[in-house]
Amino acid sequence: MGNSQQQEKRLTFFQLAKDNIRNYSMFLMLALIFIVFSILTGGVNFTSRNITNIFIQNSYILILAVGMVLVIIIGNIDLSVGSVCAFTGAISAMLYNTGMGLIPTLILTVIAGAAIGVFQGFWIAYAHIPAFIVTLAGMLLFRGLTYIITNVTPISLSDDDFRTITSGSISFESLDRGGLHLFALIIGALLAGLYVYFAFRSRKNRIKREFEVLPVRYFLLKMGFFILLTGTLSYKFADYRGIPTVVVVLSLVIAVFVFITKNTVIGRYIYAVGGNAKSAKLSGIDADRVIFIVHVIMGALAGLAGLVFTGYMNSALPQAGNLFELDAIASCFIGGASASGGIGTIIGAITGALVMGVINNGMSLMNIGADWQYVVKALVLLLAVYYDIYTRRKAGLG
Amino acid sequence: MSEHILEVEHVTKEFPGVRALDDVSFSVRRGEVHCLCGENGAGKSTLVGVISGIYAKGEYDGTVLFKGEQAQFRSIRDSEKQGLTVIHQELALSPYLSIYENIFMGHRRHRFGIIRWDDLLIASRPFLKRVGLDENPETIVSKMGVGKQQLVEIARALSKQTELLILDEPTSSLNDDESEKLLQLILELKKEGMSCIMISHKLNEVLEVADSITVLRDGRSICTYDTHTQQVTKAMIIKGMVGRDLTSMYPEKTASIGPTVCTVRDWTVYHPEYHQMKVVDQASFDVRKGEIIAFCGPMGAGRTELMMSLFGKSYGSSCSGEMTLHGKKLELRSPHEAIERGIGYVSEDRKELGLILIQTVRDNISNSSLRKLSRLGVMDTYREISEAEKYRESLKIKTPTIMQLVRNLSGGNQQKVVLSRCLLADPEIFIVDEPTRGIDVGAKYEIYTILNQLASEGKSIIMVTSELPEALGMADRIYVMNEGRIKGVLDRQEATQEQIMHMALS
Ligand SMILES: Nc1ncnc2c1ncn2[C@@H]1O[C@H](COP(=O)(O)OP(=O)(O)OP(=O)(O)O)[C@@H](O)[C@H]1O
Numbered sequence: 001m002g003n004s005q006q007q008e009k010r011l012t013f014f015q016l017a018k019d020n021i022r023n024y025s026m027f028l029m030l031a032l033i034f035i036v037f038s039i040l041t042g043g044v045n046f047t048s049r050n051i052t053n054i055f056i057q058n059s060y061i062l063i064l065a066v067g068m069v070l071v072i073i074i075g076n077i078d079l080s081v082g083s084v085c086a087f088t089g090a091i092s093a094m095l096y097n098t099g100m101g102l103i104p105t106l107i108l109t110v111i112a113g114a115a116i117g118v119f120q121g122f123w124i125a126y127a128h129i130p131a132f133i134v135t136l137a138g139m140l141l142f143r144g145l146t147y148i149i150t151n152v153t154p155i156s157l158s159d160d161d162f163r164t165i166t167s168g169s170i171s172f173e174s175l176d177r178g179g180l181h182l183f184a185l186i187i188g189a190l191l192a193g194l195y196v197y198f199a200f201r202s203r204k205n206r207i208k209r210e211f212e213v214l215p216v217r218y219f220l221l222k223m224g225f226f227i228l229l230t231g232t233l234s235y236k237f238a239d240y241r242g243i244p245t246v247v248v249v250l251s252l253v254i255a256v257f258v259f260i261t262k263n264t265v266i267g268r269y270i271y272a273v274g275g276n277a278k279s280a281k282l283s284g285i286d287a288d289r290v291i292f293i294v295h296v297i298m299g300a301l302a303g304l305a306g307l308v309f310t311g312y313m314n315s316a317l318p319q320a321g322n323l324f325e326l327d328a329i330a331s332c333f334i335g336g337a338s339a340s341g342g343i344g345t346i347i348g349a350i351t352g353a354l355v356m357g358v359i360n361n362g363m364s365l366m367n368i369g370a371d372w373q374y375v376v377k378a379l380v381l382l383l384a385v386y387y388d389i390y391t392r393r394k395a396g397l398g
Numbered sequence: 399m400s401e402h403i404l405e406v407e408h409v410t411k412e413f414p415g416v417r418a419l420d421d422v423s424f425s426v427r428r429g430e431v432h433c434l435c436g437e438n439g440a441g442k443s444t445l446v447g448v449i450s451g452i453y454a455k456g457e458y459d460g461t462v463l464f465k466g467e468q469a470q471f472r473s474i475r476d477s478e479k480q481g482l483t484v485i486h487q488e489l490a491l492s493p494y495l496s497i498y499e500n501i502f503m504g505h506r507r508h509r510f511g512i513i514r515w516d517d518l519l520i521a522s523r524p525f526l527k528r529v530g531l532d533e534n535p536e537t538i539v540s541k542m543g544v545g546k547q548q549l550v551e552i553a554r555a556l557s558k559q560t561e562l563l564i565l566d567e568p569t570s571s572l573n574d575d576e577s578e579k580l581l582q583l584i585l586e587l588k589k590e591g592m593s594c595i596m597i598s599h600k601l602n603e604v605l606e607v608a609d610s611i612t613v614l615r616d617g618r619s620i621c622t623y624d625t626h627t628q629q630v631t632k633a634m635i636i637k638g639m640v641g642r643d644l645t646s647m648y649p650e651k652t653a654s655i656g657p658t659v660c661t662v663r664d665w666t667v668y669h670p671e672y673h674q675m676k677v678v679d680q681a682s683f684d685v686r687k688g689e690i691i692a693f694c695g696p697m698g699a700g701r702t703e704l705m706m707s708l709f710g711k712s713y714g715s716s717c718s719g720e721m722t723l724h725g726k727k728l729e730l731r732s733p734h735e736a737i738e739r740g741i742g743y744v745s746e747d748r749k750e751l752g753l754i755l756i757q758t759v760r761d762n763i764s765n766s767s768l769r770k771l772s773r774l775g776v777m778d779t780y781r782e783i784s785e786a787e788k789y790r791e792s793l794k795i796k797t798p799t800i801m802q803l804v805r806n807l808s809g810g811n812q813q814k815v816v817l818s819r820c821l822l823a824d825p826e827i828f829i830v831d832e833p834t835r836g837i838d839v840g841a842k843y844e845i846y847t848i849l850n851q852l853a854s855e856g857k858s859i860i861m862v863t864s865e866l867p868e869a870l871g872m873a874d875r876i877y878v879m880n881e882g883r884i885k886g887v888l889d890r891q892e893a894t895q896e897q898i899m900h901m902a903l904s
């Protein structure tokens with residue numbers, strides 16, 4: 001259609017920004033909430049120490065949110081992750097206390113989580129029992145098993161090395177200058193450089209092939225935003241203790257799953273199955289297997305989260321992981337995932353989890369108790385999802 | 399009271415990147431049947447949306463006068479209250495409710511908030527009789543064929559004192575017989591004073607019932623014909639629609655038919671719920687290289703069920719029989735295996751089974767070929783985009799970009815996306831179930847050309863169609879099915895419409 005194409009070329013920067021507001025509205029929300037708490041706490045929440053803390057305190061929820069968003073994209077839900085975290089957390093403490101070292105413990109715990117995923121995935125994908133029911137059973141089952149293997153008493157760790165996985169940080173003394181851990185800045189610069197390089201390369205390739213590209217201004221804005229973010233974070237880390245180990249773990253997890261969802265066949269399968277399972281099947285996609293794999297991934301990530309939480313508490317608690325599933329699920333919905341499946345992103349879920357984390361953190365800094373934290377988080381969840389649905393309807397996405 | 403029940407003046411409606419309606423004006427007189435014609439994506443369904451309040455006042459420019467007054471509809475409910483009912487391109491019944499529940503859905507009569515179901519049951523009978531639907535009102539609608547569901551929709555419209563009935567492609571999923579009945583019903587309702595707007599790509603039907611015809615092209619109203627004051631022909635309408643003459647309906651085909659590629663013997667399929675019931679009974683047929691075969695028969699003949707069952711057991715609780723490909727026995731357990739062995743299937747139900755509506759055009763086109771478009775499990779995005787662009791161009795899919803969501807495409811363009819997906823998977827045996835449902839004449843010709851070209855490349859095509867002229871114009875051989883059995887096969891040269899009907903009923 002001639003006139004539609006012309007129209008498209010005429011799209012102005014502001015129009016484009018308006019049309020795409022849905023895609024970045026959650027970043028704006030995160031920034032806004034952060035600024036509000038900065039004002040309320042007199043800037044305390046922006047200190048280097050607190051920024052590092054936000055990541056450490058929420059690391060396990062962030063990891064769970066990555067898995068949970070995949071589960072939600074395929075149209076399922078996982079209520080068992082809290083209990084699974086407690087169970088794998090206990091397993092990790094027991095394994096570590098045998099003296100096998102941190103890395104073998106990590107590998108075995110993740111495998112144990114994946115095995116739990118295999119178990120639940122089997123019932124969901126192949127026995128066709130709704131995920132809600134299977135994971136509700138799993139929630140009870142693994143809580144019970146945790147109590148059994150721990151005798152309902154905390155397991156303390158044989159030495160303090162374990163906790164470095166969560167609260168430790170990476171820096172090299174030879175690179176410390178004037179109280180700054182330069183290593184963090186170097187890594188930050190490296191990341192920003194790589195991002196710029198790949199963004200430009202992909203853009204050049206697309207132009208060469210005459211594919212559509214974002215308008216230059218929009219492209220540069222996006223790039224500037226990313227550089228600013230990595231810059232600020234790496235400066236904040238450098239200013240405190242260096243890059244927290246858990247941030248490295250987290251970044252790896254996020255990077256891997258962003259890549260998987262965006263660029264791989266299995267990622268596309270996940271979105272297709274979530275969008276319309278019947279259609280996906282008739283398109284030749286083995287929907288059952290995709291659902292199975294997603295639950296295995298969720299299990300493995302729950303294993304990792306359990307280990308990180310044990311590190312954070314420096315012991316394995318039988319009551320660990322209480323309500324983690326709800327935080328993870330809420331993160332996904334705040335981050336724009338759709339309850340009917342097929343829609344959602346890793347970055348969205350991470351942003352959602354950070355929104356909740358920043359609220360928790362800010363209110364704690366203000367000495368507001370858990371009671372009010374629940375109330376505020378509930379309202380944020382409702383408003384965020386309402387906004388999402390409202391804009392989606394306006395954009396004709398029903 | 400004005401002479402016109404509906405007047406549309408200078409209506410313009412834009413979506414992001416698309417101007418779906420561009421200064422459209424037309425009017426419908428009381429008691430006439432007014433047909434809208436136009437290519438896929440010309441804006442017909444959008445126009446219906448504007449008239450009926452799906453797009454509220456303010457979301458479009460221009461005015462709509464209903465019964466002489468400016469329409470202020472904010473939703474479908476508003477317009478229904480005023481006596482305007484729309485039957486949409488995609489049926490909107492509640493599948494697990496019964497006929498009479500559906501008829502009174504949304505305007506149940508109740509006393510103090512309590513619905514008296516028995517009264518409704520009785521009240522539904524005259525409406526069913528009026529539309530000639532001979533079914534128990536308690537039947538669950540999803541258990542009936544599409545044709546009957548269509549009648550339920552009309553009964554529903556009647557129960558609401560409709561003055562203007564709008565039908566968006568009502569006959570696209572009906573067979574000739576059912577279509578004819580529906581058209582007769584429309585003519586009868588007209589005699590009783592109802593006005594009607596009908597959208598259809600079947601120009602025969604349009605000429606049969608229309609008092610006036612408005613042609614849309616690229617969102618503009620091109621012209622209005624009055625069938626009483628002038629002799630309107632198909633060619634005139636087509637010229638208005640596509641802007642040029644279309645000389646023949648079916649492209650010329652030079653068949654070079656090779657040896658038998660695929661045979662099916664004694665294929666029996668059992669109902670997915672009633673495990674004893676045979677939906678297809680001992681069907682046997684074969685396809686040769688470069689051949690197009692068609693399956694004809696009334697709705698419920700078991701054609702779709704047979705095809706889906708062959709396509710990796712996608713239908714039925716169990717099936718028996720033997721299928722061979724190139725002389726070797728073929729055991730397909732899933733659609734995935736079927737596609738891998740070179741069988742493609744285009745479903746008749748594009749919305750539920752063919753497409754993923756919330757995904758983009760590009761994603762939908764590549765969904766069957768993700769492996770092919772990847773290396774070591776990583777998508778080759780550039781190749782994916784260029785393949786999608788290739789099909790957008792060759793099938794003339796009307797969309798601002800391949801990143802448009804499929805749900806925003808017009809019905810016919812969605813169908814082209816399903817076809818593209820199967821073409822990209824490059825099957826050797828191509829099963830197409832109602833490939834031209836809801837597709838305009840020009841695009842039909844293009845799709846026929848593509849099918850012919852595939853055949854000349856040595857692919858085999860199995861076409862399920864309810865349009866007999868299509869079968870006669872395209873197929874080398876025609877299998878006639880009824881009540882789950884293959885009743886016989888006719889060669890292209892000897893086949894006529896009468897013979898097919900006769901064979902089906904024998
Ligand atoms: N919600 C939407 N968002 C964006 N574009 C849309 C939307 N709805 C329709 N369109 C576009 O508007 C144009 C007109 O669509 P419409 O559905 O009215 O066509 P149509 O004449 O009914 O075609 P068909 O015969 O295929 O049903 C198409 O190009 C379509 O892609």
Ligand SMILES: [Mg+2]
Pocket residue numbers: 442443444487566808809810
């Ligand atoms: Mg339409």
